[in-house]
Amino acid sequence: MPRAPATKKPAGKNSDKNTQKTPAAAPDRADGAPALPGSAEAAAEFMDEARRIPAREIRPLRADVALVHHNIRAGLDAVGPREAELLKLPAPFDLGAMKSLGRLSLGLVYAAAQVDRSSPGTTKKLLQRAHELRDLLLSAAVALMKAGVLPAQRVKKIMAGSGARDMVQDCVDLAQLFRDHAAEVKGKTAITRAQIDETAAIGDQLLSLLKPKGPKGPKAKAPEPVKSAVEARDRLWTLLGRRHEEQLRRAGMWLWIGEVDAHVPPLLARTARKAKKPNGSGASGSDRGGAPDEG
Template sequence: MAGGQHATAGLGPDDIAELEALGSEPGYDVFLAPARALAGPMEECRSNIALAFHNTKRGVESVLAREAEVGALPGVNLEELRDLPLLAQALAHAALRVQRDMRASAFGALFDRAQQLRRKLLKTAEALAEASFLAPADVTAAHGEGHRDVVGDCLGLVALFRRHEAKLAGRSPVTPEDVDEVERVAQQLRALLAAPGDAREDASSPLLFEATELRDRFWTLLIRRHDVLWRCGAWLFGRDVDMHVPPLQARNPLVRAVEPSSIERAPQQAMQQKRGATPLPPLPTDSTVRSKVRFMVKVGFDFPSR
């Protein structure tokens, strides 16, 4: 997990207010031990946590509406499924801890300065592109989509202005000294966000790293347990699973497959009768079971050994 990418943890006031309304400190305490005990690679949390909470809540309600069926599935812990919304609220609290540690450390002032400098360089680059001194594609490539990766954006814009320094001389309000400052601030941010054991310039930075790592552990725990919820939904709802158990970052409900109306079915039935077609008999119950088993094998459900 690259340390520099944790600069994406900076959130706006609206994002923070949303997390404060959602976060649960008791939930954080409940899931802290399971999050710390996770093994394997961690997923970096670069996602909309409020959206993950609402989608998780919807999925849990759909699946546990048929609790008796879910409880009979192998390897399913109903309590873990029931507590998934609380886990998402615990994640929100973990994200807020990152914000608090960020502002309390040297990182906070550097991060604010990096945002100011990035904004200046980006607006200047866009204006120069409109005046045909820079290629719009080069400006787009110099910063990340959504303007969230502050360190990456700063270094990309530094490279852009350095590459075209001779052509932009006398035409740009961004001086070589400005470019040097952006590079210096970005490198300091990257150093503060380095992994444990790397050189650090500020004693408070390990706290920030620990808070960020814990946030990512909560996110990874939510992903893994939500995967179990999705598999239960796949058993219950088949191909319509994402309508009932939406992915954590799904923004729009999926459109349900449209069933033919009675008016649309009438010509089909008449055509079958005209041709002397014999209606297909209903599938036996065990065929439905076989279909579900095949589906579970496809999605990788763990069956108990015999």
């Protein structure tokens, strides 16, 4: 299990050893969770290399980044004690590139979190707040309509319809209704200007994120910051996938051949099986002792 960053110590005889520790374990979900210590720096560290990957080769992330991070750490922990043996592996194996996977997976956790905080897939909290504001303003609008203060036609139009997108549009329409009749409703409702402004803002934000229903409807374009965050995330994911296969998995296959999954789990493996040790010996019965596998 990864450990928290070590406290910086004064320079000494062994001060150059183990001064950088991996941050605490990744959160169960990236969306809404605080970024791991050092994860933003890790993402920036690999972004230049990730941007050099041709666009046609980018793979979209469809995985749990916490699981990926965990499996990377499990694999690195497994091969770590046997680095001396891995030096026999020919190119394209690179020990430094393999060891960098810990930082790279940390950067991916951060990059994924940036998308999740603003993407259509994680608008649950925004929708909950929109529901609250819509109910608040609509209740007041109905009361004012019955009192003859607000036009019945506009209020009834807002009341009609159903679904998340219609509810979000109601937020925009209700805010505009109260703004258009600000003079008439002044002193006759507990609704505040701040609540009206918040309702309008959250409605506009959600309309930019929610796609219209039906194949004939125009496609909603994601806001530019979201598009940029998605691209950064997917580029880091593509880089990590390549490096994991070329370096860490290659090292695992060199050391354990057919039992590689028990020591170096695939990126999306849900459980990492422990390899059985024959007769109490310290090495797996299928440990490689010959020439490197060129396959």
